[in-house]
Amino acid sequence: MADDRARQAGWEFTDDRGSTATGPGTPPRVVAYVRAGAALWEYGIRPVAVYGSGHDSARADPAKLGGLDPREAAYLGGGADITAEVLRELRPDVVVDVTYDGKSAYALAEDAVEQAGVPVVALGVGGGAPLRTILGRFAELAAAFGAPAPPADGELAAAEAELRELAAGAGTAGVVALSPGGPEQVHLARPETWPELRHLADLGVRTPDPGPGPGVNWRTTDWDQALEAVGGAGVLLADARANAVPLAELAGVPAWQQLARTAQVLPWNPELPPAPGAYAQFLRAVAAALRAPGPAAG
CATH class of the missing domain: 3.40.50.1980 (Nitrogenase molybdenum iron protein domain)
Known part of the structure; x- marks a missing residue:
């Protein structure tokens, strides 16, 4: 019953491109760029799948996984290769990526996500932002997704x-x-x-x-x-x-x-x-x- 009430609460978040995404309940089903997914994992949000960048192969790069358990989050290969069909099968509520220019998602095939009708959240990780600001934005996203509790600062x-x-x-x-x-x-x-x-x-x-x-x-x-x-x-x-x-x-x-x-x-x-x-x-x-x-x- 408590889980049902949490799912009914819904979530809303405006990303670092100024785009607002919403979802029906928390925690959402998340597909994420592996770096973002590993960050959410630290907050207790478990992505159903993660993907790499254009630098990555069909196998997940161990250096990028952080504490994320690859046995619990499927690896989809490079983001550019993700199709709308794959996303429809996974049924995510949201895709989380990063952005370096504040305009576009870094590793994502955004046309496939649009075809699948899934909202995208992209948070800035570029060199212009202080590290504490970057960390704070991911903490805000995790909180919006209903993270159990923020990691101790x-x-x-x-x-x-x-x-x-x-x-x-x-x-x-x-x-x-x-x-x-x-x-x-x-x-x-x-x-x-x-x-x-x-x-x-x-x-x-x-x-x-x-x-x-x-x-x-x-x-x-x-x-x-x-x-x-x-x-x-x-x-x-x-x-x-x-x-x-x-x-x-x-x-x-x-x-x-x-x-x-x-x-x-x-x-x-x-x-x-x-x-x-x-x-x-x-x-x-x-x-x-x-x-x-x-x-x-x-």
Whole structure:
């Protein structure tokens, strides 16, 4: 009886494109981009299915799943391949995606969703928004969906305080994020375009800019130039997604080996679930690396 009353309550939410979606009851049946689905999972909202981006294959990328249990949420492959028929079979009340430009859903085949008659909610995760704002919007969405209770913010606040205190005495040790492109090239993250890297800077962590060059979010260059640009970093955040080149394939790259010998190397998911627990874990890992600098890549 209580569940029936909850389903009758309905929900309404205006997303970061200014589009308002409504549904008949809470919790809704959700299909979500895997990053958004992993965030909702932390709030107790269980998507019936998730999908990847154009970078993803037919199998779910483990780096993107967060705490989401793939045995309980079907993986549909890339969002561009989702058909109206698939959505009709799943009977979702809403599709949840992210947006980088505030205009369009990132990973979704929106024409298929329109044909299926399912509302879409897209929340901003672009570099222009503060990390706390991004997390707050996902918390609001989870609440609208009838989440049992928001995750305790204290874990994230404690991780922020720890890192802030540590960074104040960390000297010149800096944090650099990168995505290996193979033996010939590497993509160096421009910290001002990544909310979590800007958040590190706000907490006092030094996040060196990789220097001029093509690319808005990344500077793509060769390894020798990367060594020259960021060779003094104390921590390297290495893209661990399936579309990034594995670090094991860089064994014959001298510049990478020099970087790895002098810095702590941490796996990094540039698409962390926008929820407090996931980011608390990220901040704690960075703090641990700054506390004990040294090679970790082998």
